[in-house]
Structures are given as structure tokens and as C-alpha cells.
Amino acid sequence: MAVVLSRAATPSQRIEPAQIAERIKEKFPEEVVEIVSFRDQVSVIVRKSRILGICRYLHDDPEISCDHLQDLTAVDYKGKKEPRFEVVYNLYSIRHRHAIRIRAQVPENDTSISSTVPVWAGVDWHERECFDMFGITFAGHPDLRRILMPEDWEGHPLRKDYPLKGYEGEQDWKEFTDVVKRSRELKDFDWQG
Amino acid sequence: MAVGASHYDFDRFGIIFRGSPRQADCVIVAGTVTKKMVPVVRRVFDQIPEPRYVVAMGSCACTGGVFKTYSTVQGCETFLPVDVYVPGCPPRPETLLEGMMMLQEKIRNEQARWSPWR
Amino acid sequence: MEQSEKIFETRELNVSMGPQHPATHGVLRLVLDLDGETIVKVTPYVGYLHRGIEKLGESLSYFQALPLTDRMDYVSAMSNNIGYVVAVEKLFGIEVPERAKYIRTIVGEMSRVSNHLLWLATHALDIGAMTVFLYCFRDREWILDLFEMICGARLTVTYPRIGGVRNDVPQEFLDSLWKFTDEFEARIVEYETLIDQNRIWLLRTKGIGIISGEEAVNWGMTGPTLRGSGVSYDIRKHMPYDAYDKVEFDVPIGSEGDVYDRYRCRMLEMRESIKILRQCIEQLPAGPVMATAPKFTLQPKDAMMPITHPVNEVAYVVDAKACKGCGMCLRACPAKAIAGEKKQAHKIDQALCLQCATCFVSCKFKALKIIPGGKGLSEDKLNEAAAMPMPDEIKKAGEHLVAQFEFIKKGPKVPEGDLYVATEVPKGELGFYFVSDGSGKPYRMRVRAPSFIHAGVLPRLCVGHLVADVISNIGTIDIVLGECDR
Numbered sequence: 001m002a003v004v005l006s007r008a009a010t011p012s013q014r015i016e017p018a019q020i021a022e023r024i025k026e027k028f029p030e031e032v033v034e035i036v037s038f039r040d041q042v043s044v045i046v047r048k049s050r051i052l053g054i055c056r057y058l059h060d061d062p063e064i065s066c067d068h069l070q071d072l073t074a075v076d077y078k079g080k081k082e083p084r085f086e087v088v089y090n091l092y093s094i095r096h097r098h099a100i101r102i103r104a105q106v107p108e109n110d111t112s113i114s115s116t117v118p119v120w121a122g123v124d125w126h127e128r129e130c131f132d133m134f135g136i137t138f139a140g141h142p143d144l145r146r147i148l149m150p151e152d153w154e155g156h157p158l159r160k161d162y163p164l165k166g167y168e169g170e171q172d173w174k175e176f177t178d179v180v181k182r183s184r185e186l187k188d189f190d191w192q193g
Numbered sequence: 194m195a196v197g198a199s200h201y202d203f204d205r206f207g208i209i210f211r212g213s214p215r216q217a218d219c220v221i222v223a224g225t226v227t228k229k230m231v232p233v234v235r236r237v238f239d240q241i242p243e244p245r246y247v248v249a250m251g252s253c254a255c256t257g258g259v260f261k262t263y264s265t266v267q268g269c270e271t272f273l274p275v276d277v278y279v280p281g282c283p284p285r286p287e288t289l290l291e292g293m294m295m296l297q298e299k300i301r302n303e304q305a306r307w308s309p310w311r
Numbered sequence: 312m313e314q315s316e317k318i319f320e321t322r323e324l325n326v327s328m329g330p331q332h333p334a335t336h337g338v339l340r341l342v343l344d345l346d347g348e349t350i351v352k353v354t355p356y357v358g359y360l361h362r363g364i365e366k367l368g369e370s371l372s373y374f375q376a377l378p379l380t381d382r383m384d385y386v387s388a389m390s391n392n393i394g395y396v397v398a399v400e401k402l403f404g405i406e407v408p409e410r411a412k413y414i415r416t417i418v419g420e421m422s423r424v425s426n427h428l429l430w431l432a433t434h435a436l437d438i439g440a441m442t443v444f445l446y447c448f449r450d451r452e453w454i455l456d457l458f459e460m461i462c463g464a465r466l467t468v469t470y471p472r473i474g475g476v477r478n479d480v481p482q483e484f485l486d487s488l489w490k491f492t493d494e495f496e497a498r499i500v501e502y503e504t505l506i507d508q509n510r511i512w513l514l515r516t517k518g519i520g521i522i523s524g525e526e527a528v529n530w531g532m533t534g535p536t537l538r539g540s541g542v543s544y545d546i547r548k549h550m551p552y553d554a555y556d557k558v559e560f561d562v563p564i565g566s567e568g569d570v571y572d573r574y575r576c577r578m579l580e581m582r583e584s585i586k587i588l589r590q591c592i593e594q595l596p597a598g599p600v601m602a603t604a605p606k607f608t609l610q611p612k613d614a615m616m617p618i619t620h621p622v623n624e625v626a627y628v629v630d631a632k633a634c635k636g637c638g639m640c641l642r643a644c645p646a647k648a649i650a651g652e653k654k655q656a657h658k659i660d661q662a663l664c665l666q667c668a669t670c671f672v673s674c675k676f677k678a679l680k681i682i683p684g685g686k687g688l689s690e691d692k693l694n695e696a697a698a699m700p701m702p703d704e705i706k707k708a709g710e711h712l713v714a715q716f717e718f719i720k721k722g723p724k725v726p727e728g729d730l731y732v733a734t735e736v737p738k739g740e741l742g743f744y745f746v747s748d749g750s751g752k753p754y755r756m757r758v759r760a761p762s763f764i765h766a767g768v769l770p771r772l773c774v775g776h777l778v779a780d781v782i783s784n785i786g787t788i789d790i791v792l793g794e795c796d797r
Binding site for chain 3 (some may be wrong): 036038039041043067068069070071073075076080088090094097099101120121122123124125126129133146147148149150157158162164
């Protein structure tokens with residue numbers, strides 16, 4: 001049960017993000033579309049076909065060793081650029097203290113990408129949320145269903161063509177409108193002091 | 194929750210939190226009500242035996258608050274008969290206490306069949 | 312014989328508002344598959360508090376989205392604000408003055424102590440130690456009173472702002488905080504004597520929810536929940552922000568990875584926070600608390616005082632000659648005090664007017680006049696005063712007000728790009744991923760909430776234990792549903 005207090009930073013073999021991007025480009029030359037750098041953070045834009053291989057490489061390679069998936073999310077670039085969606089993986093290596101970002105392009109007509117659950121177990125709920133909010137399906141996911149919205153909700157809220165205020169009246173979620181209707185009917189029987 | 198702790202004690206007003214709706218008189222709807230949660234809240238309210246009262250605590254429960262989005266209900270009065278509205282984001286403990294005292298006042302002035310005995 | 316007959320009982324356990332405990336963890340629903348008393352499978356259902364903060368952030372400017380972050384993890388609002396502000400400052404590329412960095416560290420650590428106190432209160436309450444709940448809230452009241460002293464709000468503070476903090480801290484705040492650090496060490500010992508060696512506590516927390524370091528990292532756990540398993544990952548040490556690289560502190564690491572170790576980690580973290588607070592108060596430098604970057608930060612509001620805090624009551628009058636009848640002020644008025652037909656001069660009903668200046672800001676034709684000392688004057692006098700040119704003071708204040716309004720609404724001109732910045736909130740790693748398209752509103756604002764990930768690990772932690780251990784596990788992963796569902 002011993003609790004040890006950790007003091008100063010341990011020495012690490014930190015690699016510059018630009019170099020990690022170069023290594024990815026060497027290993028998967030046809031997959032990499034572009035390397036973007038902004039405020040000393042580097043993103044590697046890749047095609048989605050071998051994303052599982054890329055993630056496995058980044059996770060297993062002893063010098064890169066990105067064991068911590070900080071975040072998995074998606075961005076909808078409707079109207080701004082093609083392809084429409086990008087699935088973003090923010091990776092970090094706790095041992096070596098370097099970070100890299102992978103952006104996988106997902107076109108609108110084929111919104112399916114390989115699931116990376118075999119590599120990081122915790123990506124499970126991230127992918128469910130992506131599916132819920134954007135409609136991107138993850139092939140190979142153990143249990144892909146809605147997580148934040150109710151199970152029978154229609155539409156994918158974070159897409160750019162979904163209105164912020166949602167749909168009211170007829171197109172609203174049926175269980176909600178049912179409860180409101182029923183409570184209006186029961187209003188006559190409400191407790192009156 | 195701070196209202197229930199020792200600084201702003203709830204208990205001295207005769208109010209105590211109960212574990213089950215069957216043993217309660219009043220339900221405090223605290224925080225944002227989302228559409229997914231509406232059937233659950235209504236079911237809890239339906240389980241409270243009469244006489245029963247509802248306190249909407251916080252701006253989100255009163256009117257939806259800051260969140261005018263696809264998943265938020267604009268006030269819990271759309272599906273519940275509310276007796277007291279306690280505004281604030283979040284309401285101070287003193288505000289909630291005043292709300293409860295207002296509810297007690299309302300109960301005292303009731304004209305129901307058995308209220309003279311209460 | 313009987314062993315081959317397995318009885319499956321699926322019971323829905325609602326840990327939600329109303330029943331059982333007053334708002335401990337929020338609206339989390341767990342479906343347990345039980346085999347007698349042992350758990351076979353746990354399925355958490357979240358989303359009962361999903362308010363669409365990410366989508367809402369896309370329609371508001373960077374300044375307007377800041378109060379939304381308060382309401383995610385409403386227990387430690389300062390930390391959320393700091394996380395957002397650090398990310399946005401990196402995106403804008405502005406430097407924060409030293410004093411503001413130290414003040415942010417101070418309030419961040421206060422919020423950490425406040426969060427751990429609430430965590431301990433609710434965790435102990437769930438397991439059965441009710442006295443701890445009352446003791447912890449007593450201390451939490453002190454911290455919340457200190458928050459009220461600096462910014463006026465207890466819970467949803469919005470005190471750290473883009474470019475620094477909102478206002479400077481008074482000396483009595485620092486004195487009271489120093490006294491708090493003196494007394495709090497003894498109080499932590501009080502809590503520990505209540506439960507640390509208690510047989511019941513040990514039985515209910517030791518050996519429960521064990522997860523190895525490697526597996527915990529694989530599941531995406533962060534914060535004290537991860538450090539209890541032996542992995543030394545603390546963003547304050549790995550990627551320091553604010554004043555964390557200038558103060559000395561240790562990071563407690565556990566070894567077993569069970570509920571008891573995480574509890575010890577958090578208790579030791581509270582002690583470390585006290586150390587950081589003392590160092591920050593001693594080292595606090597003088598200087599400004601807001602960065603001087605007028606293109607990216609909000610400027611002080613002194614110039615607007617004649618309108619926002621007038622000495623005499625003012626009246627708002629529409630100048631009949633200048634008014635084009637466009638109806639902008641009519642739609643903007645929150646009290647519906649303006650009436651008028653299209654293309655004809657509008658009129659303000661003085662009885663309903665709230666003097667909020669919303670109409671003044673929305674008029675593009677400068678037809679709204681502000682008359683100082685005009686409240687209560689008759690109509691003719693008001694119209695007369697409206698026809699005269701506005702006094703200089705009001706004119707300048709008015710320009711400032713309109714400029715500020717437009718700036719907040721439209722947002723600054725931000726460079727294009729995407730950015731992920733993580734900070735260490737009391738619950739774990741809070742990350743903000745911004746995609747900026749050059750306008751003043753974030754194109755995509757993604758919040759990586761630690762509670763969301765930890766709620767996903769719950770099935771892994773609970774399998775094989777008894778039903779009562781589910782409560783210990785929920786307590787140890789320290790989730791707040793506001794953050795989990797956003």
C-alpha cells in the first residue's frame with residue numbers, strides 16, 4: 001500500500017513532434033496527405049484506410065510509445081473542404097513525454113472507419129460519442145450505440161446542418177412529447193391546495 | 194447540498210431529505226432537465242403521494258437557463274405543476290431556504306379539506 | 312445441483328436525483344446483471360445531463376463560451392475556467408502577466424482542495440461515514456466564502472478570464488487564505504482519524520476496484536484515479552502551465568490501484584495543495600492582472616461608467632428625427648418597452664424601461680439618446696433634451712459600450728489552426744481541442760472530460776465484486792455528471 005511521492009521530472013527520450021510526423025511518413029508514405037504545424041503542435045492528416053495500422057505502430061514502437069490516447073473526436077467541415085469529416089486522435093506518450101495528433105479523413109458518402117478499440121480499450125466510449133454526435137460508424141466496435149442522446153433519437157446533433165435549437169413539435173423526440181401531452185391531460189387532477 | 198450541511202442547516206426548518214419518493218412531500222428539481230431525463234422526473238413525481246409540491250431550483254429548472262439547445266427542456270413547468278421557483282445560477286443556500294419558507298407559507302394558507310388540522 | 316442453476320436478475324439501479332442522496336453524483340444510471348450478490352456485468356447509461364455545450368460553444372464567441380465551462384464540472388468551477396482560458400490563450404498567442412499566473416494557481420489549488428473535500432464528503436457518506444460529510448462541508452464553506460470575497464460568486468465563478476483574471480485580489484483574501492492553510496493541516500488529520508484506520512472503511516475500500524497501471528493508461532484514466540495505480544502522470548509536472556513550474560510540490564503515487572490507494576492519493580494531494588498555496592502567497596509578485604493585448608482581451612470598463620453606473624438616473628429616448636423605424640431596438644428590448652410601426656419613429660415607454668442600454672447598443676443610426684438625470688422628466692422635456700447633442704462624457708462612454716458589445720459578440724480575429732491543450736483539474740485531465748477558422752467563434756470546441764472516460768471504466772472495475780462495492784467504485788472514480796455529459 002506504500003504511497004510514494006514523486007519528485008522532479010524523470011529523464012526521457014523526447015522526440016520532437018515534427019520528427020514523429022516524419023517517421024509516420026516514412027513508414028506509411030501513401031497514407032499521409034499532409035503535415036500541419038500550429039503553435040508547436042503537429043498534426044498528421046492521413047487517409048482512413050490503414051488507420052488501425054498507424055495507431056498500432058504509434059502504440060507499439062518502443063521509441064514513440066504513444067500509450068495514452070488523450071482524446072478522440074471528429075470535426076465536421078461541411079462546405080469548407082472535402083472530405084467532410086475528420087476523426088482526430090490526440091496521442092501522448094507518458095514515458096517519453098511527446099505528443100502527436102492524427103487526423104483521419106472520412107468522406108461523407110462512406111462514413112465508416114476502423115475502430116481502434118484493440119489498441120486502446122478506453123477509446124470505446126469516445127467512439128460511441130462520435131457515432132452519436134456525427135454518425136461516423138466504427139467497424140469492429142464491440143457495442144456501437146448512442147451514448148449521450150436517447151437510444152431512439154433521430155439525427156446527429158453536432159453536424160453542421162443540425163440546428164442548435166433542435167426540432168420542435170412534430171419532429172421532436174417522441175417520448176418527450178408523450179410525457180408533455182400526458183401531463184397536460186393530468187393537469188385537471190393536480191393537487192390543489 | 195450545502196443547504197443540508199451544518200452551516201445553512203435545513204433541519205431547523207423541519208426539512209429533511211428522504212430516500213424514496215413514496216415517503217416525501219416535496220420534490221426539488223435542481224439543475225438542468227434534459228429531454229432524456231423528462232420521463233424519469235415525471236415518474237418520480239407521479240410516485241409521490243398527495244399532497245405533493247414541486248420546487249424548481251435554479252435557472253435551468255425554471256426556464257432552461259443559458260442552455261437553449263436541442264436537448265434541454267426550457268423549464269420543468271412544461272411537464273410538472275411547479276409551486277415555487279427559486280432563481281439563481283446556482284441559487285445561494287439562503288435563496289433556497291427562502292424558497293422553502295415560501296412553500297411552507299403557501300401550505301399554511303391552503304384551503305384543502307383537511308388543512309385546518311395541519 | 313443448485314450451482315448449475317444460475318439465477319439472472321437484472322435490476323435497474325438509478326443513482327439519480329431525488330431518491331437516496333441529495334445530489335451526490337448526479338444522474339447516472341447503472342444496469343447491473345447480478346448472480347446472487349456478485350456482479351456479472353455493469354452497463355452505465357449517461358447522457359441524462361447532456362446540454363449540448365459543444366454545439367452551443369460553436370455559436371458563441373470565445374468570450375461568451377467561458378461561462379459555459381463553469382457549469383460543466385460545477386464542483387470545481389475555477390479549474391474548468393483555467394483549463395479553457397489556458398487553451399484559448401495559447402490559441403490566441405497572448406502572454407499572461409506573472410501576477411495573474413500566480414493568482415490562477417492559487418484559485419486552482421483552492422478549487423482542488425474544495426473538490427477533494429466534496430469528494431471525500433460524498434464518498435464517505437455513500438459508504439456510511441456521515442460525520443465526515445458535515446466536517447468537510449464546514450471547511451468547504453470557508454473556501455467558498457473566500458471565492459465570494461474575490462469575485463462575488465460561490466460556485467459558478469468565471470473569475471479566470473482570457474488574458475489573466477477578472478480583478479485583483481484584496482489583501483484580506485490573502486490573510487484569510489494564509490490562516491486557512493495554517494488550520495487546514497490539522498483538519499485533514501481530523502478526517503483521517505475518523506476513517507483511515509477504521510475497520511469498516513478498510514474492509515470496504517481495500518482490494519476493491521483494482522486495476523494495474525498499464526491497463527489504467529490503456530483505458531484512458533488520468534488524475535488521482537490513475538495515480539493510485541502507480542503511474543506518475545500529472546500534467547502540472549509534464550506540461551506545466553501557469554505558475555506550476557515555479558513552485559515545489561510532490562505528486563503522490565499509489566501502488567495497489569485499489570479504492571484505498573486512490574483515497575490516500577487524494578488526501579496527500581490536499582496536503583500538497585496547501586504547500587503550493589503557501590508558496591504562491593509568499594511569492595506573489597506585484598503587477599497587472601490582465602494582459603495588455605487589446606485585440607484579444609476585454610478592456611476594463613471604467614470608461615463606460617457614466618452609462619452603466621450613472622450618478623443620477625438616466626432616461627433613454629428615441630430621437631424622432633434620426634429614427635429610421637428599422638425595429639432593431641424593438642426586437643432587442645428585454646422589457647418590451649419600445650413600440651412603433653415599421654419605417655416610423657419608435658417610442659420608449661419610460662415606465663417599462665430597465666435602463667439596460669441594449670437598445671442603445673443595437674441602434675445603427677445613432678438615434679438613441681441617453682439623458683443623464685432624465686428619469687421622471689415629462690415627455691416634452693425629454694424630447695427637448697433628445698434633440699440637443701449628447702454631452703461628451705456620455706458620447707465617449709457610449710462608443711466604448713458599443714465597441715465592447717460588438718467585440719464580445721463577434722469575437723476577436725483569431726489565426727486559423729487546431730490546438731489541443733490539457734490541464735490538470737482535480738478529477739483528471741481536462742482537455743480542450745479547438746479548431747479555429749479565423750472568425751471570433753470556435754469552429755469546433757471539444758471538451759475532453761475526465762468524468763466521461765472514468766464512467767466508461769466502471770464496468771471494468773465492478774465485475775466480480777459485490778453490489779455494495781459498486782458504490783465504492785463510483786465514489787473512487789469521482790465523476791460529476793455535468794462534466795461527463797456536457
